[in-house]
Every structure is written in structure tokens, then in C-alpha cells.
Amino acid sequence: MSDSRRLRIAVQKSGRLSKDSIELLKAIGIKLNIRDRLLIAHSTNEDIDLLRVRDDDIPGLVMDGVVDMGFIGENELEEKMLERAAAGKPAEYEVLRRMDYGGCRLSIAVPNEMAYDGVNTLQNKKVATTYPYLLERYFKEQNVNAKAVMLTGSVEVAPRAGVADAICDLVSTGATLEANGLVEKDVIFRSKAVLIKRAGDFTDEKAQLIDRLVPRIDGVMQAKESKYIMLHAPKARLEEVKDLLPGAENPTVLPLAGAEDTVAIHVVSPENLFWETMEKLKDLGCRSILVMPIEKMMG
Ligand SMILES: Nc1ncnc2c1ncn2[C@@H]1O[C@H](COP(=O)(O)OP(=O)(O)OP(=O)(O)O)[C@@H](O)[C@H]1O
């Protein structure tokens, strides 16, 4: 059984957010033994239990204080917040960090053949969606009198099935819409995964654990975007080389044994180096240009 002294974190059991959320927890040093059928996973090195649930349940679990934290898409979080607020239920939470995964948008899409001239075209029409509160909020803002029809899945087939005239669903590449003969029209919400924390007091132990984990998350996210760049550059072109390197205000410049007119440059870049930049560096006479991933960062 789970122990209330242990920090409880909810993650999606299987779906778009599962892999990245688990990978992040592992990257910040939490050892987890996840077996497919087990819905609770106990960390072996930290006082942490993982609850593996459907993503729809995560906002409620956090807002009811059943779990301490959860990884959830902003779309689902905002929808549940509106739903609970409408039902008079507590809907408090704190966003600890916005993650770099789970990026998608909630969009209105219509059948290819529909003549669409803005959202007013949907006046008195039915729109199938899993996010009725977000959609109705948008209709209200746009002064459109349309009806949101709730479907929990396979929303894209609704127009062909005669259930609705249009849909409002999550889009990333657009492949699902295209495969179903639909065209994206209005983006109503942009979303990424977030790490949220319940409201209310925490024991000192839990508060300290959270304070230790969150900077590690920052470290992992920062490291993912950053690169360690090493290259040999002609001394005479040093300033031009520095101008090309992102974040190279104070690079490490080292002499090269046996090559008076060449130096080695090392720099931690906050972003990746584009091929175009590497080509320009080469044109300046740089050689042995290496771009390496960074695993962790701190300080
Ligand atoms: N195509 C996508 N690309 C990136 N992120 C997405 C995509 N589709 C959805 N997401 C994000 O991932 C979340 C989970 O999506 P998924 O499709 O796995 O949910 P689900 O089918 O509702 O799963 P569950 O069985 O847990 O209820 C979405 O709420 C959204 O935030």
C-alpha cells in the first residue's frame, strides 16, 4: 500500500505523456521499477510513489489532494479546472514547471468540403470534442451560438458518422485530421505538459524533497537544449569566431601545443549549433568542430 509520508506523483499510465514523464523522473535521479500491470510504482532510492493513471484523472487527483504532484497536459488541466469550477468543486493547484514535451494545440477542424468563413460559420451547428468546457468558452468569447457534443475518443470520425458538423480536437502534425478528410481552422488553445503541485501544506520532509527535485528538472531541461562546443580556431579570427558562437561571451581559449597561430575554444552553448554556423566557422578557418550533448547542468 502507499504510505502518506511518501511523495505521490501521478503520471499518465500509457499515452502521449507517459514516456517523457517517466524519462524525466529517471533523469532527475529517481530510481523506478515500473512493471506494466502495476498501477503504483515505488521508488527504490527516494520516498516517492508513482501513481499510473489515465490522464483525465490527474487534475482531479491533484486538486483533491490525493496525490502531491502530477504531470499533465495544459489542455486537460484547464478543461478539468473549468469543469470543477462549474460544479463548485475546489480547483486549486500550482504549476511548478512547464515541460518541453506534450506540445500540441486544440483546434477546430471542419470537413474538406465545408465552406468555412470564420468561426461564425459554425452558428447553430454541432461540434464534437473531448473538451466541451474549453470549446464553449471559446464560442462564448467569439459570440457564436454552437453546441459542443462530448465524445471521449475517435472525435475525428464524428462528421462522417453524422454526429456533428465539425470537430475540436488535439493536433500535432495534422496527420490524423488529413487522414479523416478534415482541415484545421481555428486554434483555440496551445498546450504543453506541465508539472503541477497540490494546494495546502506539506510536511517538511516532502517540501524539502520537492525543493531538491525541481532544480534538477531545470538542470535536465537546460542540458537538453545546451551543447558543449569544441573547436580549433585561427588566433587572428578569434573575435569573428566568438561572434558566431551562441553564448560565447567568455569562452575558454586554450593554446595548442606546436601551433602558435591556432587556439582551442571550448564553450557551453545555450542552444544547438546550426549546420550553417558550422559551415561559416569552417570558412573562417576553424577545424575539428565538435558539438556534444550535455547530460546534466547545475549552477
Ligand atoms: N499528437 C500529440 N502530440 C503531442 N502531444 C499530444 C498529442 N496528442 C495529445 N497530446 C498531449 O498528451 C496528452 C495525452 O494524450 P493521449 O492521446 O495519450 O491521451 P488519452 O487518449 O486521453 O489517454 P488516457 O488513456 O490516459 O486517457 C493530451 O492531453 C495532450 O496534452
Ligand SMILES: O=P(O)(O)OC[C@H]1O[C@H](OP(=O)(O)OP(=O)(O)O)[C@H](O)[C@@H]1O
Ligand atoms: O496531429 P497528429 O500528429 O496526427 O496528432 C493528433 C492526434 O494525436 C492524439 O491522439 P493519439 O494519437 O494520442 O491517440 P488517441 O486517440 O488514442 O488518444 C490526438 O487525440 C489526435 O487524434
Ligand SMILES: [Mg+2]
Ligand atoms: Mg485521456
